[in-house]
Amino acid sequence: MKIQLYLVLIFLFVLPSFSFAKYNTFEGGVFTSSWGIGLQGSYLYSNEILFGGDIISATRSIKSSGTYVSVDGEITVKTYEGFARYYFRDIEYTDGFFGQGGFAIRSWKMNADYVENSTASKVGSIKMEWSPYVLVTGLGWHKIWDNGVSFSSSMNGVWGGKMNVDYEENLYQFDSNTKTELEELDYPLNFVIYLGYSF
Amino acid sequence: MKSYHIIIVLIMLIISGCGNEVSTSTKDESATITMAYLDGTWTRECELTDKSSTSAKVAINFSGSSDNATKTTTFYTGTICYNTNYILREKINNITIGSKTATAANLIITKYTAVTLDITIEPKSTALATSLNDASFCGLTSWSSGSETSIAGKTCSSTTYSSVNDGFRDLVQMNSERTYIRTGNTSELGSDGYPSTVYYNKYFK
Numbered sequence: 001m002k003i004q005l006y007l008v009l010i011f012l013f014v015l016p017s018f019s020f021a022k023y024n025t026f027e028g029g030v031f032t033s034s035w036g037i038g039l040q041g042s043y044l045y046s047n048e049i050l051f052g053g054d055i056i057s058a059t060r061s062i063k064s065s066g067t068y069v070s071v072d073g074e075i076t077v078k079t080y081e082g083f084a085r086y087y088f089r090d091i092e093y094t095d096g097f098f099g100q101g102g103f104a105i106r107s108w109k110m111n112a113d114y115v116e117n118s119t120a121s122k123v124g125s126i127k128m129e130w131s132p133y134v135l136v137t138g139l140g141w142h143k144i145w146d147n148g149v150s151f152s153s154s155m156n157g158v159w160g161g162k163m164n165v166d167y168e169e170n171l172y173q174f175d176s177n178t179k180t181e182l183e184e185l186d187y188p189l190n191f192v193i194y195l196g197y198s199f
Numbered sequence: 200m201k202s203y204h205i206i207i208v209l210i211m212l213i214i215s216g217c218g219n220e221v222s223t224s225t226k227d228e229s230a231t232i233t234m235a236y237l238d239g240t241w242t243r244e245c246e247l248t249d250k251s252s253t254s255a256k257v258a259i260n261f262s263g264s265s266d267n268a269t270k271t272t273t274f275y276t277g278t279i280c281y282n283t284n285y286i287l288r289e290k291i292n293n294i295t296i297g298s299k300t301a302t303a304a305n306l307i308i309t310k311y312t313a314v315t316l317d318i319t320i321e322p323k324s325t326a327l328a329t330s331l332n333d334a335s336f337c338g339l340t341s342w343s344s345g346s347e348t349s350i351a352g353k354t355c356s357s358t359t360y361s362s363v364n365d366g367f368r369d370l371v372q373m374n375s376e377r378t379y380i381r382t383g384n385t386s387e388l389g390s391d392g393y394p395s396t397v398y399y400n401k402y403f404k
Contacts, residue, residue, distance in 0.1 A: 119401070121374040122228075130219060161219035168226045170375040173305040179223065188218030 029196020050085040073112025080105040101137040131162035150196040229307040230373040238263030241402035245280035267292035283323040290316040313367040319347035
């Protein structure tokens with residue numbers, strides 16, 4: 001995963017400074033999203049084109065205790081993204097509307113064990129794993145104020161991802177409703193609210 | 200707005216949220232029950248009976264080598280399984296283990312069939328034997344303390360017991376670690392004659 005981090009950093013800071021040093025405006029900030037909390041950096045290449053990258057991380061504990069069975073698990077989501085953004089500056093009624101596309105390197109995993117309370121016997125387990133490389137495209141709106149404060153919101157979708165769900169049944173058969181519910185949790189969309197500073 | 204911008208926006212809208220292609224696999228890690236796995240004595244904890252002032256303890260002894268089993272229910276006059284009153288023994292043989300399936304509640308179980316070999320009651324006190332003889336319990340007057348008397352095919356109180364050589368159907372559930380089993384709830388039979396639910400209390404080896 002260190003290699004992926006270096007790639008993102010190179011994409012964010014090194015490449016822009018050598019290849020695209022034209023507009024010379026950088027930006028950094030934090031955001032919250034459907035995929036977790038993240039850090040974002042970007043380089044405004046021109047008035048219409050921006051290159052950026054971000055790191056997103058989230059860990060959620062899955063705990064549930066029923067009369068007979070308890071569920072104990074965790075979902076870990078780490079995402080490294082690089083993207084290019086195009087601003088539609090000539091739209092009359094709003095400035096800052098953009099479309100973007102890029103790639104993401106994902107390390108997304110979920111494990112949950114179902115355990116019988118009275119005996120600690122394994123009733124079943126579920127493992128979910130997502131493919132590491134996907135394309136991400138989206139639409140959003142970005143505003144930079146004169147004092148440098150920057151805000152954006154965007155909706156992004158995954159393109160070309162895969163999700164594997166492995167069910168292990170020990171004492172219990174997972175029914176089709178449970179499976180359908182789980183398989184719909186594939187996080188295909190990422191809604192991002194970003195706050196940053198332009199310098 | 201230029202027309203190519205509209206096209207770009209539309210393309211992005213279309214390809215956004217295509218999502219992840221989902222693939223699934225299901226692995227059956229439940230115990231595949233055999234007579235070898237069942238072989239031995241499995242015992243339930245002491246339980247209060249319906250009357251609450253008395254108690255009982257149930258054990259099943261499976262014999263893997265001869266495909267038979269005896270379910271022994273020991274009834275006590277006390278609440279914590281002391282002072283034995285009588286013992287009910289349900290004996291089956293020719294056990295045939297079926298394949299794995301699941302109940303309506305999705306519990307993985309294995310059905311099995313057998314043949315009733317005998318059902319007996321053994322009074323453990325002379326007072327009880329005398330009382331049973333006086334009441335002509337199960338239509339019998341040959342009760343004796345410490346001796347088993349067959350009640351197969353008899354009606355005792357409101358319960359009618361299976362006759363010798365009657366078919367027997369039950370189910371068994373075993374955890375993956377093979378440390379306990381559960382059997383079927385014989386008071387809830389399905390249309391196929393097997394219990395449709397699992398009795399919650401467990402037998403430990």
